Amino acid sequence: MITVDNLSKEFKVYEKQEGFKGAVKSLFSSKYKIKKAVDQVSFSIDAGESVGYIGVNGAGKSTTLKMMTGILLPTSGECRVFGVDPFTNRRNNVKNIGVVFGQRSQLWWDLPVSESFSILQKIYQVPQNRFRENLAFFKNILELDEFYLTPVRNLSLGQKMRADFAASLLHDPKVVFLDEPTIGLDIVVKDRIRSAIKDINAQRNTTVILTTHDLQDIQEVCRRIIVIDEGKILFDGSIDALKTNYGRWRNIHFEIPLTEQGEATEPLFPPDSEGIEVIDDPSGITVKFQRDMHQVGELISRVMKMRQVRDIKINEPEMQDIVKAIYLKGSAGRTIGVQ
Amino acid sequence: MIRFFRIYSAFFKQQVKSLIEYKLDFAAGMVALGFQQVASFLVLFAVFSQIQAIGSYSFDEMLLFFGWAQLMKGFDHVYNDNIWTVGWWRIRDGSFSQFLIRPLGIVSQIVMERLQFDGLGEFLIGLLIFIYAFIRTGLRFSFGDWLVFGYFFLCGLVIYFALKLLGASVAFWTISSGELMTVTYEIGSFTRYPLDMYKSAIIRSLLIYVLPFALVTWVPMVWFIREPQFIADILGIPWARGSALLGFTGGLTLILLGLSVGTWKAGLRRYNATGT
Ligand SMILES: Nc1ncnc2c1ncn2[C@@H]1O[C@H](COP(=O)(O)OP(=O)(O)OP(=O)(O)O)[C@@H](O)[C@H]1O
Ligand SMILES: [Mg+2]
Numbered sequence: 146m147i148t149v150d151n152l153s154k155e156f157k158v159y160e161k162q163e164g165f166k167g168a169v170k171s172l173f174s175s176k177y178k179i180k181k182a183v184d185q186v187s188f189s190i191d192a193g194e195s196v197g198y199i200g201v202n203g204a205g206k207s208t209t210l211k212m213m214t215g216i217l218l219p220t221s222g223e224c225r226v227f228g229v230d231p232f233t234n235r236r237n238n239v240k241n242i243g244v245v246f247g248q249r250s251q252l253w254w255d256l257p258v259s260e261s262f263s264i265l266q267k268i269y270q271v272p273q274n275r276f277r278e279n280l281a282f283f284k285n286i287l288e289l290d291e292f293y294l295t296p297v298r299n300l301s302l303g304q305k306m307r308a309d310f311a312a313s314l315l316h317d318p319k320v321v322f323l324d325e326p327t328i329g330l331d332i333v334v335k336d337r338i339r340s341a342i343k344d345i346n347a348q349r350n351t352t353v354i355l356t357t358h359d360l361q362d363i364q365e366v367c368r369r370i371i372v373i374d375e376g377k378i379l380f381d382g383s384i385d386a387l388k389t390n391y392g393r394w395r396n397i398h399f400e401i402p403l404t405e406q407g408e409a410t411e412p413l414f415p416p417d418s419e420g421i422e423v424i425d426d427p428s429g430i431t432v433k434f435q436r437d438m439h440q441v442g443e444l445i446s447r448v449m450k451m452r453q454v455r456d457i458k459i460n461e462p463e464m465q466d467i468v469k470a471i472y473l474k475g476s477a478g479r480t481i482g483v484q
Numbered sequence: 485m486i487r488f489f490r491i492y493s494a495f496f497k498q499q500v501k502s503l504i505e506y507k508l509d510f511a512a513g514m515v516a517l518g519f520q521q522v523a524s525f526l527v528l529f530a531v532f533s534q535i536q537a538i539g540s541y542s543f544d545e546m547l548l549f550f551g552w553a554q555l556m557k558g559f560d561h562v563y564n565d566n567i568w569t570v571g572w573w574r575i576r577d578g579s580f581s582q583f584l585i586r587p588l589g590i591v592s593q594i595v596m597e598r599l600q601f602d603g604l605g606e607f608l609i610g611l612l613i614f615i616y617a618f619i620r621t622g623l624r625f626s627f628g629d630w631l632v633f634g635y636f637f638l639c640g641l642v643i644y645f646a647l648k649l650l651g652a653s654v655a656f657w658t659i660s661s662g663e664l665m666t667v668t669y670e671i672g673s674f675t676r677y678p679l680d681m682y683k684s685a686i687i688r689s690l691l692i693y694v695l696p697f698a699l700v701t702w703v704p705m706v707w708f709i710r711e712p713q714f715i716a717d718i719l720g721i722p723w724a725r726g727s728a729l730l731g732f733t734g735g736l737t738l739i740l741l742g743l744s745v746g747t748w749k750a751g752l753r754r755y756n757a758t759g760t
Binding site: 207215217236237242244249251256260263267269270 | 495754759
C-alpha cells in the first residue's frame with residue numbers, strides 16, 4: 146500500500162533578468178520566487194492497483210513521482226511506499242520499486258543490454274532461476290532479442306524504452322513508477338508496452354503508477370485516474386466516475402446531404418440557449434448538449450423538422466474531451482480564485 | 485561488501501572488454517600516455533640534475549617526494565575518478581538521479597562505475613621513481629615501518645577521496661563545481677615539493693589544515709628521512725612528534741572525511757533533479 150499525505154514540494158526559482166545587463170544585475174540580487182510544484186497532495190493506492198496520474202505539462206506529476214521514489218526530499222508532508230519512507234530509507238524503498246523515466250534511460254550507456262541486466266541482477270540480488278524466468282518473460286513480450294547484445298547508446302528510442310522497462314521489473318518490484326513510458330513511441334511499440342504493463346499488473350499483481358499524455362494508455366491500462374493541476378489534485382476516482390461526473394456533454398451528429406447544406410435557413414436553436422452548441426462540418430452538423438439540461442428526443446425531433454437528415458449518430462463523450470474540459474476548468478478555476 | 489566487489493568486478497570486466505574491443509584505441513592510448521609520462525619525468529630529471537639539492541633535501545630525497553606524490557595521485561585517479569562527473573555535469577543534467585533509485589550506497593555506485601586506466605600510467609611511473617629513490621636514499625624498513633607506511637598510504641587515499649567528495653558536493657548548491665575541483669586538485673601538485681620550501685605561513689597552514697595535501701606526501705616521507713623534531717618545527721606544532729604525529733594525521737583525516745560526508749549528505753537533501 147502506498148500513502149501520500151499532504152505531500153508538497155517547493156522549488157526556489159531565482160529571478161533572472163533578460164540580457165547581459167540583466168545577468169549582471171541578478172548576480173547581485175538574490176530575489177526568488179517559491180514555485181509550488183506539488184501542493185498538499187494526498188491519496189492512497191492499494192497493492193495491485195493500476196493508477197493513471199495525469200495533468201497538463203508542468204502540473205507536478207514527475208515531481209510527485211520523484212518524491213515517491215526517494216529522489217527528492219519533500220518540502221512537507223509524508224509519503225510511505227509499502228510502509229517505507231522513500232527518502233530517509235532510500236535503500237529499502239528502492240528494493241521494492243521499479244522506475245522508468247521515459248525521458249531518460251536508467252541503463253548504463255556503454256554497456257550492452259545483456260550486461261546491464263546481469264549487473265542489475267547482482268545489484269538486486271535476484272536468484273538465478275528467477276532472473277532467467279523474468280528474462281524469458283520480458284524477452285518474449287517485448288521482443289528484446291534483436292538488440293539484446295547491443296550497447297545501450299546504440300539503441301533506438303523504442304528499443305531503449307523496452308530495455309528500460311524490462312530492466313525496471315527484473316527484481317519483481319511490488320510497485321512500478323512509469324513516467325511517460327510511451328513518449329515518442331510508434332503504435333506497435335506502444336501496444337507492446339501497454340500489454341506488458343497489463344500483464345505484470347494482472348499476472349504478478351504489480352502495482353502500477355503511470356503518467357502519460359496519451360489517454361489511450363490510461364484507457365487501456367488503468368482502472369483509476371488521478372488528475373493533478375498546478376500541484377493540486379482535481380479528480381481522483383475510476384474512469385467511469387470521471388465520465389459520469391464530468392462527461393455531461395453528449396454529441397449527436399446529423400448527416401445532411403450535400404445538396405441540402407449551405408442554405409442559410411433560420412438557426413436551429415435560439416442563439417442564447419444554454420448547454421447547447423452547434424458545430425458545422427463537411428458532412429453535416431454536430432449538436433453538443435448537456436445531458437442534464439436537454440432531452441435527446443426533443444433535440445432530435447427539432448432538428449429533423451428543420452433539416453433534411455440522412456443519418457443520426459449519438460456519441461459517448463470521448464475521454465479526451467472530458468479530460469480537456471477538466472484541464473481547462475482547472476486553470477480557469479484557479480485564475481478566478483486569484484481575482 | 486561481497487556484493488560491492490562482485491558488482492565492481494562486473495563493471496571492471498566490461499571495461500577491459502571494451503578496451504580490448506577497441507584494440508587500436510587502446511594501444512594508441514597507452515603509447516601516448518607512456519610518452520606523456522616519460523616526457524614529464526625527463527623534464528623533471530633535467531631540472532633536478534642541474535641542482536644537486538634543494539634546501540636541505542638531496543636530489544634523491546626530492547625524487548622520493550615526487551615519486552610518492554605521483555603514486556598516490558595515480559592510485560586515486562584509477563579508482564576514484566568518476567566522482568568528477570558529479571561536479572561537472574551529473575547534477576546539472578539530472579543524471580545523478582539514477583544512483584538514487586538503486587539499493588546500493590550512492591558513492592559506491594559512482595566509484596564502481598568507471599575505473600580510469602589513464603591513472604595506471606601515473607601510478608606505475610610514480611612507483612618506479614619511488615622505488616629508485618627509496619634504494620638511492622638507502623632507506624631500510626622494519627616491520628613497524630611498513631605498518632606506518634601503510635597507515636600513511638591509507639590516510640592519503642582518504643584525504644584525496646574526502647576532498648573530491650567535498651568538491652563534488654558543492655555542486656548541490658552551485659549546480660556545477662568542476663572548476664572548483666580542478667583548482668583543488670591542482671593545489672595538490674604543490675606537494676610534490678617539500679613543505680618547508682614554502683616560506684609563507686599561510687600557504688603552509690593551507691596545505692596542512694585546509695587542503696591537507698602536506699599530510700599526503702610530505703609528512704609520510706620526512707617521517708622516514710628526518711628527525712621527529714624537525715617535522716614538528718616545520719608543522720609549527722611542538723607536540724606533533726612520533727606517535728602524536730600519527731594521531732594528528734589520522735585525526736585531521738577523519739575530521740576532513742566527516743566534514744565531507746556531512747556536506748554530501750546535506751547536499752542530497754537539497755538535490756532538486758531537473759524538471760521533466
Ligand atoms: N528542479 C526544478 N527546479 C525548479 N523548478 C522545477 C524543477 N523541477 C520541476 N520544476 C517546476 O515544477 C513544476 C512541475 O514540474 P513537473 O516536472 O513535476 O511537471 P510534470 O507534471 O511532470 O510535467 P510534464 O507533463 O511536462 O512532464 C513545473 O512548473 C516545473 O517548472
Ligand atoms: Mg513530467
